[in-house]
Amino acid sequence: MTTTTTMPAAPASAPRTGAAARPRRDLRRRVAGALTGHVYLIGAVLCFALFSWYPMVREFIMSFQRTRRGVTTWVGWQNYERLWHDPSFAAAWRNTITFTVLALVFGYALPFLIAVLLNEFRHAQGYLRVLVYLPVMLPPASALFLFKYAYDPSQAGIFNYLLHLLHLPASGWTQSRTMTIPSLVIASTWMNVGSAILVYLAALQNIPGELYEAAELDGAGLLRRIWNVTIPQTRLILSLMFLLQIVATMQLFIEPLILAGGAGVQDSATSVVYLMYQHAFRQNDLNGAAALGVMLLVVLAGFSALYARLAPRQD
Amino acid sequence: MSVRLLRTVGAVALAAAVGLSLASCSSSNDKSGASDSKTTIVVDCPPLKTDNGGKSLAQWNADVVAFEKANPGVTVKSISVGSQCDNPPDFTARLQGGTQADVFYGYMTDLNQVLDAGQAEDITSFVNASTVPYWDSLIPSAKTAFTDDGKLYALPYSAYTMGLVINKNLFKQAGLDPAKPPATWQEVATAAKKIAALGNGIAGYQEYSAGNTGGWHFTAELYSRGGQMVSDDGKSAAFNTPAGQAVLQNLHDMRFTDNSVGTKQLLQWPDLLTNAAAGKVGMYIGAPDSITAIVNTFHGKFSDWAMAPMPGDNGAAKAALGGGNGYFFKKGLTPAQIKAGIAWVTYEELMPGQGQFNYVAQKEMGLPVGLPQPQIWVPGSEVQKKDDELKKANTNLDLTDYASFVASPLAIKLEPPQAQAIYAILDACMSAVLTQADANIPDLLKTAESKVNTLLSQSK
Numbered sequence: 001m002t003t004t005t006t007m008p009a010a011p012a013s014a015p016r017t018g019a020a021a022r023p024r025r026d027l028r029r030r031v032a033g034a035l036t037g038h039v040y041l042i043g044a045v046l047c048f049a050l051f052s053w054y055p056m057v058r059e060f061i062m063s064f065q066r067t068r069r070g071v072t073t074w075v076g077w078q079n080y081e082r083l084w085h086d087p088s089f090a091a092a093w094r095n096t097i098t099f100t101v102l103a104l105v106f107g108y109a110l111p112f113l114i115a116v117l118l119n120e121f122r123h124a125q126g127y128l129r130v131l132v133y134l135p136v137m138l139p140p141a142s143a144l145f146l147f148k149y150a151y152d153p154s155q156a157g158i159f160n161y162l163l164h165l166l167h168l169p170a171s172g173w174t175q176s177r178t179m180t181i182p183s184l185v186i187a188s189t190w191m192n193v194g195s196a197i198l199v200y201l202a203a204l205q206n207i208p209g210e211l212y213e214a215a216e217l218d219g220a221g222l223l224r225r226i227w228n229v230t231i232p233q234t235r236l237i238l239s240l241m242f243l244l245q246i247v248a249t250m251q252l253f254i255e256p257l258i259l260a261g262g263a264g265v266q267d268s269a270t271s272v273v274y275l276m277y278q279h280a281f282r283q284n285d286l287n288g289a290a291a292l293g294v295m296l297l298v299v300l301a302g303f304s305a306l307y308a309r310l311a312p313r314q315d
Numbered sequence: 316m317s318v319r320l321l322r323t324v325g326a327v328a329l330a331a332a333v334g335l336s337l338a339s340c341s342s343s344n345d346k347s348g349a350s351d352s353k354t355t356i357v358v359d360c361p362p363l364k365t366d367n368g369g370k371s372l373a374q375w376n377a378d379v380v381a382f383e384k385a386n387p388g389v390t391v392k393s394i395s396v397g398s399q400c401d402n403p404p405d406f407t408a409r410l411q412g413g414t415q416a417d418v419f420y421g422y423m424t425d426l427n428q429v430l431d432a433g434q435a436e437d438i439t440s441f442v443n444a445s446t447v448p449y450w451d452s453l454i455p456s457a458k459t460a461f462t463d464d465g466k467l468y469a470l471p472y473s474a475y476t477m478g479l480v481i482n483k484n485l486f487k488q489a490g491l492d493p494a495k496p497p498a499t500w501q502e503v504a505t506a507a508k509k510i511a512a513l514g515n516g517i518a519g520y521q522e523y524s525a526g527n528t529g530g531w532h533f534t535a536e537l538y539s540r541g542g543q544m545v546s547d548d549g550k551s552a553a554f555n556t557p558a559g560q561a562v563l564q565n566l567h568d569m570r571f572t573d574n575s576v577g578t579k580q581l582l583q584w585p586d587l588l589t590n591a592a593a594g595k596v597g598m599y600i601g602a603p604d605s606i607t608a609i610v611n612t613f614h615g616k617f618s619d620w621a622m623a624p625m626p627g628d629n630g631a632a633k634a635a636l637g638g639g640n641g642y643f644f645k646k647g648l649t650p651a652q653i654k655a656g657i658a659w660v661t662y663e664e665l666m667p668g669q670g671q672f673n674y675v676a677q678k679e680m681g682l683p684v685g686l687p688q689p690q691i692w693v694p695g696s697e698v699q700k701k702d703d704e705l706k707k708a709n710t711n712l713d714l715t716d717y718a719s720f721v722a723s724p725l726a727i728k729l730e731p732p733q734a735q736a737i738y739a740i741l742d743a744c745m746s747a748v749l750t751q752a753d754a755n756i757p758d759l760l761k762t763a764e765s766k767v768n769t770l771l772s773q774s775k
Contacts, residue, residue, distance in 0.1 A: 067431060067433075068431050069430050069431055070646075071433075085769055085773065087740060087770070152579055153578045153580075154579065172750060174581065175580055175581060175750040176750070177751070260581060261524070261525020261526050261581040261746075262525060262526055263743065263746070264581070265581070265747060265750050266746060266759075267743060278739055280407070281404035281405075281408060282403060282735045282739065283733075283736045284407060284735075286411060
């Protein structure tokens with residue numbers, strides 16, 4: 001009977017020793033690699049924690065507190081109830097939503113159309129890009145002061161002067177209750193349209209030329225090409241810009257502050273963020289401002305979640 | 316050293332650097348003045364570098380040197396917070412962040428928010444006639460404005476009442492006598508119409524209506540007609556009265572019947588004073604220091620201006636809205652720092668012939684000397700007489716331009732509780748009557764009244 005006990009032990013054990021050592025070395029390497037990555041992250045995490053997450057958590061906590069005579073107490077939902085009854089609360093949300101909708105119509109569709117047109121130009125595209133981007137380089141406060149002069153309700157304002165040349169009645173612009181929000185939208189669109197155009201142009205220029213050639217061979221006209229090639233090919237950028245546009249426009253503040261003195265005529269310009277500013281810095285009510293901030297956060301987070309669910313995916 | 320090891324060491328060094336710098340940020344709380352032998356105080360709101368070509372700041376710095384020489388062991392560090400001294404939102408931000416100076420400037424109406432933020436030291440036991448020589452001659456209302464529950468939290472050094480500021484040149488051009496300024500609101504409207512008729516974009520009268528300043532002026536004009544903003548117990552609005560309606564009706568008529576207040580509205584403090592300095596405003600409601608601002612900040616000429624008492628309803632005004640400033644002392648200061656701070660504020664702001672009362676220096680700098688401000692001394696007191704003598708000896712104004720304002724002291728009425736929130740609500744009334752031809756004044760006041768009542772009921 002032959003046995004298999006003659007198999008030498010040493011050669012068998014040598015590879016075993018090597019196999020055990022290798023995973024340990026791998027583990028060490030992996031831990032060292034991960035550690036390096038995590039150590040590099042510390043700076044960014046600390047910055048986010050200190051300057052983004054901590055203030056957000058603090059705001060949430062403050063919205064359930066009230067500080068009087070240096071003593072802070074928990075007050076439950078009182079700040080939210082107080083805000084609900086604030087005389088300007090409804091107007092602030094109404095104005096903010098109206099502004100967001102109008103800014104979407106103009107600030108979202110317009111730059112896309114301009115980008116599509118610019119993309120059709122074969123010459124001087126660089127110059128045109130600089131021209132449309134120029135307003136973005138102007139500091140927003142300076143641009144708004146220019147608009148403040150342009151909106152002068154007398155004929156000294158360039159807009160009313162133009163209306164006069166066209167034999168149209170003058171407008172009160174930011175002094176008119178009905179025209180306040182449209183006036184803010186015009187200024188805001190003028191200031192921001194350049195950035196959106198550049199993003200759209202970058203997306204458009206990534207569309208393979210063969211797709212357009214094929215469409216042309218199939219007899220597609222300009223509108224057909226836009227509908228069947230351009231829009232499907234840029235839908236990811238379009239949907240991302242849609243989200244960013246809404247998040248940015250809901251935070252309307254500097255436009256009403258500079259163009260309409262903050263509140264405008266009978267709250268015609270009051271926005272949610274301006275109301276927050278009023279509570280925090282003019283009415284010594286940081287807790288009320290925090291409650292309003294949380295409300296806006298919830299609305300925007302809800303919208304973002306909805307977007308994440310419905311937005312088109314790469315696949 | 317391998318690349319991997321180098322990277323790890325680099326990352327650890329970076330993290331350590333970030334950690335250290337953050338730690339240093341969080342521990343940068345300056346314990347100035349902790350030493351017994353040397354007391355350091357940080358004081359805010361010196362004159363701006365841009366004020367008066369920097370001459371006012373140079374004078375302040377010279378005063379600091381003289382004070383330190385007279386008070387060995389005390390160091391005064393001045394920090395400028397820019398024009399934020401007169402920008403309430405920035406003041407609130409500093410207060411909430413706890414980044415205000417050791418001795419910090421504030422309005423009389425700031426006491427509540429300073430106490431709510433827990434940022435002021437009780438200085439009652441440090442202030443008396445020996446530490447502040449003219450303490451007993453300071454007007455009681457200024458002391459009361461900075462007192463809560465019997466404790467004093469700031470040293471007042473300036474008080475004002477509002478009046479009617481007029482442009483003498485425009486009065487003359489319109490055929491009006493600046494020596495006989497309007498005494499009633501009806502006379503204001505008549506004069507404004509004549510001045511506006513000069514054309515060239517000149518408004519006869521201008522008014523605020525945005526950024527809470529509209530509500531502030533509504534209050535001033537209501538007080539002048541004998542009204543009040545809130546009930547005596549502070550629990551309900553009290554401005555929806557014939558006097559309140561008259562304030563708004565008068566402005567609406569001036570805008571849409573007389574067209575004497577300009578078409579561009581939603582004005583705030585710098586808008587109106589810019590127009591005034593450019594010679595485009597015949598009259599406005601303001602305190603004497605607005606004329607200093609026209610000269611200092613907006614490059615106007617003080618010789619163009621005169622001041623009259625607040626106009627009244629059918630005769631003299633019933634009361635004038637008043638206010639003022641003082642210096643608070645930050646919570647946590649040592650007794651030595653509080654004493655040094657009080658000594659400095661007294662030296663610079665509360666001694667005749669020195670600091671804000673150094674009329675010789677102000678005259679040399681080309682600033683207006685002789686304006687009826689600051690109205691901080693009790694009328695008839697020795698120090699008030701002394702200050703008046705110094706003022707007269709150095710004046711570069713025609714004092715007759717201010718004679719009627721000085722000769723008609725009105726009862727001072729301070730701002731209502733929750734002033735800024737109430738002003739924000741009243742801004743809506745002011746902006747409506749100045750921009751809407753069809754503004755319904757009774758409705759506007761009724762809505763504002765209901766909003767203020769809600770506000771006051773919630774603040775309990």
